[in-house]
Amino acid sequence: MNYKAVIIGGSAGSFQVITRILHSLPPTFPLPVLLSLHRLKHIRSGFVEALSIKASIPIVEPFDKEQIKPGRAYLAPANYHMFIELGNKIALSTEESVNHSRPSIDLSFITAAQVYREKLVGIILSGANRDGAYGLKKIKDLGGTVIVQDPSECQVKTMTEASLKMTNVDHILSTQEIIKFLQNIKTTAP
Amino acid sequence: MIVTDQDLQYFVTTLKNVTKYDFSEYSDKSLKRRLLKVLTDLNLDLIGLLTNIKQDSCFAENIVKEITVNTTELFRDPPVWHLLRSRVLPRFKNNKTINIWHAGCSTGQEVYSMMILLNEMDMLDKAKIFATDLNTDVLEASKKGVYKYRFNIGYLDNFDKVIKQNPLNFEEYNDIPYEKYFDIDKLKDTITIKKFLTEKPIFRKHDLVNDGNLFFAKFDLILCRNVIIYFNYSLQNKVFELFHANLYPKGCLLLGMHETILGPWANKFEKIGQAYVKK
Structure with missing residues (x-):
């Protein structure tokens, strides 16, 4: 499969996992990585810097209507929903919270699924609410590949378990296996 | 249910025929999402919605x-307020008057945040505050200045970050009580802005698509935050033109934290952090 993008959703307990993943990606990673992560109030700002310290690809909090490019990670800014639009663009919005969350992982996932369809990898990590479960199902319904972090490894299992309940996922993987999956993705891209 | 391009076009055309509102240059993706939300909330299909719009102008x-979209908060995005405090507002310190326009003020939290900051900088007396929105309901809410307490506890964190703390000097802490600016009633679940703030601004209905400058004034500072994300490129440029024409030289335009000027108007401004200064 020639994938076009990877989208990752996470909440409580996902910070270290994301850090490890971003650290382990090759600097020449061929796809954009879209990150829709809930944030604790006290790390609303400085989050992108904290993630960037060890990451091997550049991480940006995108501007509205920013063009998505491969080999970069796009972190949904605090207090905005991040949508993916046709034409490979980011759109931001300050619409009401969904699942008590802004950014809402569901909204990012659903719009990414509609744009990339079967050429999308969706990953749900540790988290303390159910946001993302419906979005992951949408990715699967539209032909994408969906991965859930092994709940036995998650600091908080609510999000991964909710996702597993709703969707017959392609893979349940440990952090190390997720990293391996992503590292190998480059061989499948054009 | 899905909203197709054609559905959206019917909707926009019908609204334009029945009301004076023109949504044709709003960003279609966000407008589609909003239309879908309205259809779902009202449990109507498109034909039902359009029929009601044609028959009833109040409904329209x-x-x-x-x-x-009418979301807003007190001191939303504290880094923006730090920038205003340290690098934007000091530019106007020696002005006799400071004219400020909040375009798309929603329920008024940004207007009162600005006035609180101006007051702390001893600049409120010489400020003239103009605030506009398309939606007359939110303007009424702005004038009242009464907000839900529990839903908005984050407001107080933001107040602390912007008004009590100084990001340039962590040792500085100004213990300014909330009661200086608002009354908190936990039983009634309200935060009420003090009258000396609510009676000052001039609130007017204004549509950025159709209307020019409503006020017989130019501006030192225009805030239009998280509004143009709902507009397409062409409408964004029209709005930048309007703002540019109505700013004094060296006047500042402040967009949302993640909004930016792309295209021809970018080089007519100089950037100070997130703020655009008219060249």
């Missing part, structure tokens, strides 16, 4: 209020 007006 209400749909416009629903379709536009």
Whole structure:
């Protein structure tokens, strides 16, 4: 499969996992990585810097209507929903919270699924609410590949378990296996 | 249910025929999402919605209020307020008057945040505050200045970050009580802005698509935050033109934290952090 993008959703307990993943990606990673992560109030700002310290690809909090490019990670800014639009663009919005969350992982996932369809990898990590479960199902319904972090490894299992309940996922993987999956993705891209 | 391009076009055309609102240059993706939300909330299909819009102008007006986004907070995005405090407002310190326009003020939290900051900088007396929105309901809410307490506890964190703390000097802490600016009633679940603030601004209905400058004034500072994300490129440029024409030289335009000027108007401004200064 020639994938076009990877989208990752996470909440409580996902910070270290994301850090490890971003650290382990090759600097020449061929796809954009879209990150829709809930944030604790006290790390609303400085989050992108904290993630960037060890990451091997550049991480940006995108501007509205920013063009998505491969080999970069796009972190949904605090207090905005991040949508993916046709034409490979980011759109931001300050619409009401969904699942008590802004950014809402569901909204990012659903719009990414509609744009990339079967050429999308969706990953749900540790988290303390159910946001993302419906979005992951949408990715699967539209032909994408969906991965859930092994709940036995998650600091908080609510999000991964909710996702597993709703969707017959392609893979349940440990952090190390997720990293391996992503590292190998480059061989499948054009 | 899905909203197709054609559905959206019917909707926009019908609204334009029945009301004076023109959504044709709003960003279609966000407008589609909002339309879908309205259809779901009202449990109507598109034909039902359009029939109601044609028959009832009050209904049409209400749909416009629903379709536009009206979220806001006190001191939303504290880094923006730090920039205002340290690098933007000091530019106007020696002015006799400071004219400020909040374009798309929603329920007024940004207006009162600005006035609180100006007051702390001893600049409120010489400020003239103008605030506009398309939606008359949110303007009424702005004038009242009464907000839900529990839903908005984050407001107080933001107040602390912007008004009590100084990001340039962590040792500085100004213990300014909330009661200086608002009354908190936990039983009634309200935060009420003090009258000396609510009676000052001039609130007016204004549509960025159709209307020019409503006030017989130019501006030192225009805030239009998280509004143009709902507009397409062409409408964004029209709005930048309007703002540019109505700023004094060296006047500042402040967009949302993640909004930026792309295209021809970018080089007519100089950037100070997130703020655009008219060249």
